[in-house]
Amino acid sequence: MGKIHFLKEKVLTTQKWKIVLALSGILVLLGSLNLPALFPYPLFTLAYLRRWRLPKFGTPAVQLLVSTLLCTMILEFSAWLNEYVKNVPEPALFHPQLFPDVLIAIGFYTAWWLAWWLALRRYHFTTAEVFITTGLYGVLMEQQGRIFLVGLQTFPVGLIWWLFVFVAYGSTMALAFWLVRDRFTSTRDHWIKYPLTWGGLFVLSFVTSIAWGIVLTVLNMIPAKKLPIRYFPLW
Numbered sequence: 303m304g305k306i307h308f309l310k311e312k313v314l315t316t317q318k319w320k321i322v323l324a325l326s327g328i329l330v331l332l333g334s335l336n337l338p339a340l341f342p343y344p345l346f347t348l349a350y351l352r353r354w355r356l357p358k359f360g361t362p363a364v365q366l367l368v369s370t371l372l373c374t375m376i377l378e379f380s381a382w383l384n385e386y387v388k389n390v391p392e393p394a395l396f397h398p399q400l401f402p403d404v405l406i407a408i409g410f411y412t413a414w415w416l417a418w419w420l421a422l423r424r425y426h427f428t429t430a431e432v433f434i435t436t437g438l439y440g441v442l443m444e445q446q447g448r449i450f451l452v453g454l455q456t457f458p459v460g461l462i463w464w465l466f467v468f469v470a471y472g473s474t475m476a477l478a479f480w481l482v483r484d485r486f487t488s489t490r491d492h493w494i495k496y497p498l499t500w501g502g503l504f505v506l507s508f509v510t511s512i513a514w515g516i517v518l519t520v521l522n523m524i525p526a527k528k529l530p531i532r533y534f535p536l537w
Contacts, residue, residue, distance in 0.1 A: 323347050330469070338383040340466070342376055343473040346480070350429070355481055362485035366422070366478070367415045373478040374411035377470060378404055389532040394445055398531045402524050409514025413506035414475055417499060422479075422486040425495035429483065433476035435496060439503045440471025 327347030334340040348354075356369055382400050385393035396406035414436070421427065427435075442450050444467045453460030518524050528534035 320351060324351060327351075334380070337466070338380040338387070339377070339470050341380040342373065342477060343469050345376065346473040346477040349477055349480055355484060358485070362422075362482070363419050365482045365485055366419050369481045370415040370418070370475070370478040371408070371411060373474050373481075374407070374414060375404060377474040378407045378411075381470075386531050386535055389530055391530065393531050397524065398527050398529055399525070399534055400536050402537065405523065406515070406518065409511045409518075410507060412514065413503060413510040414478075416510065417502035417506050418475065418479065420502060421495060421499040422488065424488060424490060425499075426488050426491050427479070427486075427495070427499075429476050429480050431496075432479045433472040435499055436475035436503070437468035437472025439500055440467045443504065443507060444471070 324347060327344040330340050330347075331344035334344065356365060359365060360368075379400070382393075382395055382403055385395055385398075386400075395403050396410070397403040418432070441453070441464045444450070449463055449467055453464045456463070525537060
């Protein structure tokens with residue numbers, strides 16, 4: 303009887319957690335109507351609750367690359383849409399126009415794929431751990447650290463800025479991992495995995511961004527920035 307009672311309690315706890323997660327996704331979805339950059343979070347909650355996964359193809363590295371680029375492009379488009387709808391005079395983007403912005407962003411987000419592929423090959427991560435690790439990285443990385451400094455200068459109100467970035471970054475990579483979670487089976491667990499992955503995200507973000515930037519410059523693929531963004535949306 304005791305075992306049955308325990309199982310019932312566990313099921314009820316799981317159901318309550320799913321209800322809380324679903325409600326948070328709905329609330330953030332409503333908020334994303336004004337702040338589109340938050341859209342990855344309700345998408346993540348839907349994928350988590352519906353147990354979505356990508357069909358298996360290629361190697362784990364290739365599948366994680368596809369999943370990461372798919373999810374990060376959703377994030378980047380959402381961020382661009384936020385600036386476009388509000389017609390921000392100085393958009394906080396890689397480039398004001400959508401197509402060059404996405405093209406530049408590939409170099410930055412490739413670092414996410416590479417850092418997490420290296421980490422997941424060696425260590426076990428839960429989806430929550432991927433969310434938190436990437437979210438904290440985003441708070442310090444967004445706009446080259448300006449969001450972190452603004453948060454400090456306006457604390458405690460600045461916590462809202464940090465939470466916004468934390469949710470956007472964290473849910474994006476958590477979604478990318480969740481869709482291919484079956485491809486990574488390492489059981490090794492150690493606290494060192496957090497600073498190693500965190501450091502890898504920071505270092506590789508600069509390495510891949512610079513390397514990709516050189517390629518784009520050599521090929522002359524990025525046009526000059528045009529403002530205001532509302533009059534020049536795409537190229």
